[in-house]
Amino acid sequence: MTTHMPTLVSLRAFEAVARHKSFRKAADEICVTHAAVSHQVKALETSIGVKLLERTSRSVELTPAGEQYYPPVREHIQGIIKATRRIQTPEEPDVLLVQSYASFNTMWLQPRLADFLQDNPDTRVRIVSTFEDGDYDMHRFDVGVFNAPPFDKRFDYSPLFETDIYPVCAPEALNAPSGGMPLEELGNYLLLSVPSTWNEPDDWDCWLDAAGLDRETMKFGSVFDNYPLVREAVLNNHGISVARAPFCARDLERGRLVRPFDISVPEPGRWYLATQKERAPNPKLDTFIDWLFEQIEADPTMRLFRA
Structure with missing residues (x-):
């Protein structure tokens, strides 16, 4: 049986959409339009005769077939990208x-x-x-x-x-001159976060449990890909996030960030x-x-x- 090989362009589009779970972010990454990415993914599904993505108005999820297909596609697409970068900019010795x-x-x-x-x-x-x-x-x-x-x-x-985690915010977020915040007021603020990895518990879940607060009463805001991004949002007073102690120490020392509560918990x-x-x-x-x-x-x- 002859296997019809999909195009590299369509595989690249699928890999980006599956990784970001977003057509828009995938389009931005590979510098094409949202429509072009959608067309390439549809062409891939038609080519192999299998539906890979479930599309809704708000999200993109992998189908069971997509879950099976994505890891090897990602491995090889990312390998091609990395190999290309290496030959374009060879590493210096020593x-x-x-x-x-x-x-x-x-x-x-x-x-x-x-x-x-x-x-x-x-x-x-x-x-x-x-x-x-x-x-x-x-x-x-x-x-x-x-x-x-x-x-x-x-x-x-x-x-x-290993280290500890705790909430941090911009000084402007605090109403009290003492620099603290009553625990019950946390529900009035947007909680910003970074997705947990490796099936570890979510940072906010760990901290809220230690503080005796109900997650259902909280208001969650944007989710960021990494901690430098969420740090910028907090510095601009867009919400409160959980930080790792080593990574926020300098901002705390300089007064750019403050700890609204004294409670800290071990990082998951x-x-x-x-x-x-x-x-x-x-x-x-x-x-x-x-x-x-x-x-x-x-x-x-x-x-x-x-x-």
């Missing part, structure tokens, strides 16, 4: 590739990196940011820091740290350091990892843990 989430890189690592580079002038570091768990590119990866359970057999994982997940199993000895990488552990141990908002 540069450490440090990969983590945009939140860890911009809110914690970057402010400290200058000290490491000053003490190690012969070492060059390139920071690679990802926004999703498991989005590892092993060709752009000497060491990674991820808030996800060890799952990828290509990598060795070491326990790194833990953080791991990942390195490739098959790698050549690299003293510069070992030095960087030692420095990273030293920085974490010195940070009062983080706790080293052992598996």
